[in-house]
Amino acid sequence: xxxxxxxxxxxxxxxxxxxxxxxxxxxxxxxxxxxxxxxxxxxxxxxxxxxxxxxxxxxxxxxxxxxxxxxxxxxxxxxxxxxxxxxxxxxxxxxxxxxxxxxxxxxxxxxxxxxxxxxxxxxxxxxxxxxxxxxxxxxxxxxxxxxxxxxxxxxxxxxxxxxxxxxxxxxxxxxxxxxxxxxxxxxxxxxxxxxxxxxxxxxxxxxxxxxxxxxxxxxxxxxxxxxxxxxxxxxxxxxxxxxxxxxxxxxxxxxxxxxxxxxxxxxxxxxxxxxxxxxxxxxxxxxxxxxxxxxxxxxxxxxxxxxxxxxxxxxxxxxxxxxxxxxxxxxxxxxxxxxxxxxxxxxxxxxxxxxxxxxxxxxxxxxxxxxxxxxxxxxxxxxxxxxxxxxxxxxxxxxxxxxxxxxxxxxxxxxxxxxxxxxxxxxxxxxxxxxxxxxxxxxxxxxxxxxxxxxxxxxxxxxxxxxxxxxxxxxxxxxxxxxxxxxxxxxxxxxxxxxxxxxxxxxxxxxxxxxxxxxxxxxxxxxxxxxxx
Amino acid sequence: xxxxxxxxxxxxxxxxxxxxxxxxxxxxxxxxxxxxxxxxxxxxxxxxxxxxxxxxxxxxxxxxxxxxxxxxxxxxxxxxxxxxxxxxxxxxxxxxxxxxxxxxxxxxxxxxxxxxxxxxxxxxxxxxxxxxxxxxxxxxxxxxxxxxxxxxxxxxxxxxxxxxxxxxxxxxxxxxxxxxxxxxxxxxxxxxxxxxxxxxxxxxxxxxxxxxxxxxxxxxxxxxxxxxxxxxxxxxxxxxxxxxxxxxxxxxxxxxxxxxxxxxxxxxxxxxxxxxxxxxxxxxxxxxxxxxxxxxxxxxxxxxxxxxxxxxxxxxxxxxxxxxxxxxxxx
Numbered sequence: 105x106x107x108x109x110x111x112x113x114x115x116x117x118x119x120x121x122x123x124x125x126x127x128x129x130x131x132x133x134x135x136x137x138x139x140x141x142x143x144x145x146x147x148x149x150x151x152x153x154x155x156x157x158x159x160x161x162x163x164x165x166x167x168x169x170x171x172x173x174x175x176x177x178x179x180x181x182x183x184x185x186x187x188x189x190x191x192x193x194x195x196x197x198x199x200x201x202x203x204x205x206x207x208x209x210x211x212x213x214x215x216x217x218x219x220x221x222x223x224x225x226x227x228x229x230x231x232x233x234x235x236x237x238x239x240x241x242x243x244x245x246x247x248x249x250x251x252x253x254x255x256x257x258x259x260x261x262x263x264x265x266x267x268x269x270x271x272x273x274x275x276x277x278x279x280x281x282x283x284x285x286x287x288x289x290x291x292x293x294x295x296x297x298x299x300x301x302x303x304x305x306x307x308x309x310x311x312x313x314x315x316x317x318x319x320x321x322x323x324x325x326x327x328x329x330x331x332x333x334x335x336x337x338x339x340x341x342x343x344x345x346x347x348x349x350x351x352x353x354x355x356x357x358x359x360x361x362x363x364x365x366x367x368x369x370x371x372x373x374x375x376x377x378x379x380x381x382x383x384x385x386x387x388x389x390x391x392x393x394x395x396x397x398x399x400x401x402x403x404x405x406x407x408x409x410x411x412x413x414x415x416x417x418x419x420x421x422x423x424x425x426x427x428x429x430x431x432x433x434x435x436x437x438x439x440x441x442x443x444x445x446x447x448x449x450x451x452x453x454x455x456x457x458x459x460x461x462x463x464x465x466x467x468x469x470x471x472x473x474x475x476x477x478x479x480x481x482x483x484x485x486x487x488x489x490x491x492x493x494x495x496x497x498x499x500x501x502x503x504x505x506x507x508x509x510x511x512x513x514x515x516x517x518x519x520x521x522x523x524x525x526x527x528x529x530x531x532x533x534x535x536x537x538x539x540x541x542x543x544x545x546x547x548x549x550x551x552x553x554x555x556x557x558x559x560x561x562x563x564x565x566x567x568x569x570x571x572x573x574x575x576x577x578x579x580x581x582x583x584x585x586x587x588x589x590x591x592x593x594x595x596x597x598x599x600x601x602x603x604x605x606x607x608x609x610x611x612x613x614x615x616x617x618x619x620x621x622x623x624x625x626x627x628x629x630x631x632x633x634x635x636x637x
Numbered sequence: 638x639x640x641x642x643x644x645x646x647x648x649x650x651x652x653x654x655x656x657x658x659x660x661x662x663x664x665x666x667x668x669x670x671x672x673x674x675x676x677x678x679x680x681x682x683x684x685x686x687x688x689x690x691x692x693x694x695x696x697x698x699x700x701x702x703x704x705x706x707x708x709x710x711x712x713x714x715x716x717x718x719x720x721x722x723x724x725x726x727x728x729x730x731x732x733x734x735x736x737x738x739x740x741x742x743x744x745x746x747x748x749x750x751x752x753x754x755x756x757x758x759x760x761x762x763x764x765x766x767x768x769x770x771x772x773x774x775x776x777x778x779x780x781x782x783x784x785x786x787x788x789x790x791x792x793x794x795x796x797x798x799x800x801x802x803x804x805x806x807x808x809x810x811x812x813x814x815x816x817x818x819x820x821x822x823x824x825x826x827x828x829x830x831x832x833x834x835x836x837x838x839x840x841x842x843x844x845x846x847x848x849x850x851x852x853x854x855x856x857x858x859x860x861x862x863x864x865x866x867x868x869x870x871x872x873x874x875x876x877x878x879x880x881x882x883x884x885x886x887x888x889x890x891x892x893x894x895x896x897x898x899x900x901x902x903x904x905x906x907x908x909x910x911x912x913x914x915x916x917x918x919x920x921x922x923x924x925x926x927x928x929x930x931x932x933x934x935x936x937x938x939x940x941x942x943x944x945x946x947x948x949x950x951x952x953x954x955x956x957x958x959x960x961x962x963x964x965x966x967x968x
Contacts, residue, residue, distance in 0.1 A: 440857025457848040469856040479837045
């Protein structure tokens with residue numbers, strides 16, 4: 105598996121040795137090691153807070169190490185800033201995009217070093233030509249003249265990659281490059297990485313997704329609590345071994361849920377949901393105590409479905425019934441009043457009050473109906489309730505007054521969950537509940553979801569990670585291009601069956617049939633929707 | 638059942654968090670003390686009781702405007718219409734009390750409500766029509782300034798027949814004690830606003846909207862409704878400021894007002910309220926207004942020309958906001 109050319113095997117392409125970095129009060133890295141061989145893809149794994157991002161920031165020159173050695177192909181490295189790191193041949197693609205949405209793909213790729221004529225005039229033609237060359241060379245599905253803000257997340261990711269490649273790097277570092285990608289897009293990205301790796305280049309691939317690491321990486325370096333743990337060959341180690349190195353203990357795999365909950369009461373029934381932008385006739389139901397997976401590729405309309413249900417986006421047609429009674433939801437406030445809470449995939453943007461404390465974040469949704477008398481907020485009651493949930497959800501925080509932005513991703517997620525539990529919501533819609541959350545905390549979130557379902561809460565779980573969907577869901581709603589293409593039972597759901605229905609492209613005949621008001625299922629153009637009656 | 642574990646550690650953490658939150662206020666207060674100390678040495682007239690009340694008295698109008706604006710700025714918005722809005726409210730007070738001959742109390746209440754109405758319109762324009770606050774209130778600033786002139790035929794309205802009107806500002810609540818009513822009004826207004834901001838739903842949502850509007854909406858809070866309420870509430874203070882300035886002058890001056898909005902915003906900012914929303918306090922705003930009042934007064938006592946006072950104020954704003962930025966970096 106490890107295909108290192110003998111002549112370059114002696115010298116690692118990039119070497120990090122004995123690096124220490126301390127922040128006031130925190131030892132972020134101690135005696136850190138990393139060795140990237142030429143021609144390989146090295147995965148770097150560790151829980152959140154293990155020191156991955158600190159290491160990346162040292163390599164990109166954002167931070168300076170207290171002590172230690174960096175070497176590129178045997179030459180000592182002195183990295184003073186991101187720009188200089190790129191010039192030295194190290195390109196880092198950060199998890200969060202640094203793109204200007206109003207500019208085109210070409211303008212974004214060459215931002216800060218635009219080709220010019222007579223020093224001051226921008227040479228747009230050359231800009232586009234250079235971008236085109238780069239895009240074709242890397243075989244990226246991009247149009248250099250497209251405005252970045254209008255691209256899908258996956259294509260924006262590709263722009264970031266093109267930007268990274270444009271410096272002709274020897275070391276490409278990718279921080280969680282697939283967090284926002286569907287499986288098909290991940291496959292395309294992996295293709296690109298394989299194309300990039302030559303005998304004199306290498307890739308450091310940071311990811312939480314084990315199955316991806318197995319597919320793309322040759323070796324994997326595990327770090328924990330700022331310390332180097334080990335580097336192993338992917339081919340000869342099991343996922344469980346790697347995970348236990350990451351978390352320092354053995355993890356219980358946990359298997360799929362106990363099956364369909366046909367006997368339970370139907371809590372929520374969505375019929376014919378349609379939005380101008382994307383959704384076409386989305387229908388499904390949700391039972392008490394059920395975890396309903398919502399699977400599909402990027403752009404299939406999963407988040408849009410959730411936002412339409414809670415009234416965050418306008419709906420053109422469709423009905424939503426709660427326990428058999430139709431309800432009208434025009435605004436998230438209506439949804440919350442009916443006990444439907446939505447937990448966004450983007451916690452920082454749509455979930456948390458980042459600069460407010462834990463108790464304010466937990467109390468937010470219930471403030472009005474539970475903690476207010478005659479307009480006055482009863483802080484003591486809110487505080488006591490928040491404290492209870494910090495306890496019962498095992499939220500790790502120094503105090504209830506800790507600012508939310510200083511919590512880890514997993515604990516931030518729990519804070520948002522607590523918010524809805526305090527509000528006593530019966531229906532919770534989780535959009536990518538474990539995105540950006542490390543492995544140990546993921547397990548806790550899974551346990552929490554199961555506990556909630558046990559207690560009779562109904563959960564819709566949107567997820568791009570198929571293992572997660574398979575493990576958690578009682579049934580799986582699969583969407584493609586704004587439609588529900590199939591509802592699978594836990595028994596029917598496999599990675600293959602989900603991918604099959606997720607990639608089903610309703611062809612023009614189906615479109616026409618729908619436009620004409622005919623039922624494409626009856627015409628045999630689409631598979632039968634849903635197994636339940 | 639509801640007991641918090643490790644109460645000692647918990648309360649220590651709470652204290653640190655509260656102290657951190659108050660730091661900007663403490664800094665503002667410290668600079669107020671330093672500036673006052675400086676003027677006490679520079680001028681023998683500064684540190685006297687009569688000058689003390691004079692400073693407070695001159696702070697009333699800016700302070701009242703700044704208190705209302707604090708709410709708006711904590712939501713992440715801005716209100717440019719408070720200056721000319723105040724002039725329009727002063728004219729309305731004249732219309733109600735002098736032209737229409739309404740009883741004093743009715744006229745005062747009607748004027749304050751008129752200020753609330755202007756705020757309501759601002760709120761609707763911002764929350765429903767989704768016009769950015771800067772633009773919506775810029776438009777309101779022009780409309781109000783124009784209407785003030787139209788309604789008064791560009792001439793001052795004198796309250797000479799209602800001598801009790803000026804008592805609202807210059808009278809003394811306790812006879813014989815030199816403490817102007819205007820200052821009492823400011824203190825009461827600040828106290829009410831402070832309680833509303835820290836203890837009520839309105840205040841809590843003001844912070845939540847400023848901190849993260851989308852998250853607040855997704856948490857089931859009708860952000861539109863609350864924003865309208867906040868702007869309307871802030872508008873009441875424009876009405877009150879209109880009363881206070883016309884009572885002090887004994888007349889409604891339709892052409893004044895422009896420029897007050899920037900002074901009021903300066904007071905809010907010096908007091909540690911962030912223009913990007915989510916944090917701020919009434920105490921800070923009052924201190925900010927006092928700093929402006931003390932500078933104004935002290936520089937006058939030192940016979941420094943009026944022109945220089947704005948130069949100094951501008952520099953104070955830069956220093957105040959920059960220390961806030963430095964403080965944030967440290968955390």
